[in-house]
Amino acid sequence: MSSSSNRQCAACKQLRRRCTSNCIFLPYFPPTDPQRFSFVHRIFGASNVAKMLQKVEEHERGDVAESLYYEAHCRIQDPVYGCVGIITLLHEQIYDFQCQLAKVEAEIQVVKAQQLGSKNAWVK
């Protein structure tokens, strides 16, 4: 492998084009992790990913690449709901916690009332 192909990012390698030093993908899609670009390319398309990276400040681009990869990964795992399936699941977990919390809080009120009742009984 030539030194030139070593410098190619995963995007340029998969799109079979020359990777320049100012390539928008280069810092976020290293050639060592080809799946990362392959996933976002399959779901969003390379041109949309480039647009989304260009749209934000440079210091935010790492988070854009990471969140797009997460979304793409979820969509490949679950072609119907993607990461919206995870959001639904987390909402259900939150609802369960709210129910548990309400139950435990009700229980604490009962125990406190019993405590008070028992004290009053001894005082009498």
Next chain:
Amino acid sequence: MSSSSNRQCAACKQLRRRCTSNCIFLPYFPPTDPQRFSFVHRIFGASNVAKMLQKVEEHERGDVAESLYYEAHCRIQDPVYGCVGIITLLHEQIYDFQCQLAKVEAEIQVVKAQQLGSKNAWVK
């Protein structure tokens, strides 16, 4: 407006092409809600949306369109994190609930121990 353009789905209208009765977008992107297609088109691209719809069973396509619209909407609202920002937020809420629950459960143990201690004191 002619009856032909009335039958166009939002996708074919925006892409300026003829909408056939077997158009993949037609049932999920009605012309009455142009923003719905506009958002998924901007984030995923029309061709990727069509591929994702075609990939699943017909009865699942409504959910695919809905979840893609949700993701696209989130990405437009939050270009850095998209709906992954919501997932992070929900995880934080779950962590808060776990802490609250642990605190209330500890509290109930204290109250029960006090109750037992107070009974024992009266018995003595």
